[in-house]
Amino acid sequence: MMAGDDSAGRPRAARRARWWQLSQRWRMVGVFEIDSKHEFYSLTSMMKEGLQACIQNTEEQDSLTDAHFKTEDVQQCKGFEMHAFAAPVFSALRRSLDISEQEFLDSLCSDANYLQFISNSKSKADFFLTNDKRFFLKTQNEREIRFLLSNLPAYMEHLEKYPHSLMVRFLGVHQIVVPNQLKKYFIVMQSVFYPDERINIRYDIKGCEVGRWTDPEAGGEQIIKVLKDNNFRGQSIALGPEKSWFARQVKADAAFLQELNVLDYSLLLAHQPLHQDELDGKHSFADLILRTTKSLDLEDHPTDPDPSHVPLLHSRSEDVQDGAGCGSEGPEPTQETMCDVELKEFHEHNRRLLPNFKNAIHVIDGADRRYFVGIVDIFTVYSLRKRLENLWKKLRFPGRDFSTVSPVKYSQRFCRWIQQHTQ
Structure with missing residues (x-):
């Protein structure tokens, strides 16, 4: 009987070893x-x-x-x-x-x-x-x-x-x-792409067309292919309720870069499917409490916070008994004031409910996908050299969208691309 158990265990151990080797190879691509x-x-x-x-x-x-x-x-x-x-x-x-x-x-x-x-x-x-x-x-x-x-x-x-x-x-x-x-x-x-174990496709988006295609087969297996705008045709960023927040934040960030006279920045984008346990956890009340505490940047981060002390939850917890809602009857005046202040601050600074995740700033969960997003490459200033490059490209690519344009036009085009490709 013992010999049989040993022989049955060997294939399982071999499979685990092969899986570990494959995961290590994938990790090092x-x-x-x-x-x-x-x-x-x-x-x-x-x-x-x-x-x-x-x-x-x-x-x-x-x-x-x-x-x-x-x-x-x-x-x-x-x-x-x-x-x-x-x-x-x-x-x-x-x-x-x-x-x-x-x-x-x-x-x-x-x-x-x-x-x-x-x-x-x-x-x-x-x-x-x-x-x-x-x-x-x-x-x-x-x-x-x-x-x-x-x-x-x-x-x-x-x-x-x-x-x-x-x-x-x-x-x-x-x-x-x-x-x-x-x-x-x-x-x-x-x-931006952390953790990357389940990411198998990445994009670098600038919102233009000239020179914005990457051959997915070029370069060999040991190079990470970062695809571009034209590779993204026919696809969309499916954020659902987070769409309006995403568009507002991109607009605010692009306006800031425009003030710095910067162009040629990119939106790094990747996605992966959400597993069932992640989908289930996303809708649990315990997860909502943790995410709200994280998103409000409260000084105290209790492991088991009292929902009545997390103001934003008051406006999102109609299911909660005992009158925990912000609009419930008979709240103490100080609690109501705290709730109003926190909610006002939340919206004024365009906060969102961050995922309960290490790299939360760069992660947005859609209905069934997790997106990794971040704006990078912010060092290119619209200098005299770039202005001359703009004139040259106008002659070479008449009527086409290329990356070297004024910061005002770049910002507007960048935001427009996001608006058109998000749903």
Whole structure:
């Protein structure tokens, strides 16, 4: 009998082993582990060591001042310096996303190697991922870094006004300096596509047509194919009740970028089907309480909150007994006032009910699909060079939509594409 059990167990163990191997292969599609033989091993090792020193030496601030936006901290490491720009500001931004410093440190500075991200992008920058794929590190040139830092107060003000903005979250700006050898700027960002285990298709949307097609078969299996606008024809982003919120937020974010005189930004988009347990959980009252608490950014995050103390729930819980609703008879005056204030603030800042998810800012659940969305690539300014490029493209592509247009036209066209492709 024991022998029979052993023989029956072996095929199951073999199947589990094969599944694990397949999942690992799928996890590594489009990325390469940066081991000691990799050309970027030295650079990424310096990134890790320097980031650890910077994070551990960043002091938490109760409130930000103008001076915090101008700080440049230097950590002396073995053979190089690590510069951290506006560190208190980015630390505050991480806290607003419920990313603790320890969590950030564990992901960026673990013993596991970084991953090199390989895609069909035309960018000349180098892209790296933490081993858990939660954070992106991207090299930038000095002009782009100066542009980001000079507009950092406006960026933070926009995120304060719209806490659920679709803008990519920058979580650190740094420079590695090796005397007489190397000066390399890089930024740390929250990955839009996290977690990506079930994502098998990605899009980069600009709202135009010229040069916006990618051959899905080109480049080989080891490159992540990021498809473009023309690949998306005949499809839609099915958000249901979230459609109007999505359109409003894209409009607000595009207006902000227009004020910065920026063009050529993209909406990163991916989706995956929701599993049955996710569909069931989405409609449970316990999940609604957690999502509401998360979405209101309350100071207290109880694991089992009393619904009567979560104001937004009052307007969404007609099923709840004992008169928990905001409009129920006989509420105490102070409770009613709190409810009104929270709801007003909720709508004024275009908040939404975030999913109970690690990467909630970039995740929107439709009726049966989970969408990952984020606005990225915000460093292209409408300079004299871009104006001349606009004139040249008008001659070459008369009557057609191309990416290099004025920020006003780019913003309007971008929003129009979103409106036309969302339902």
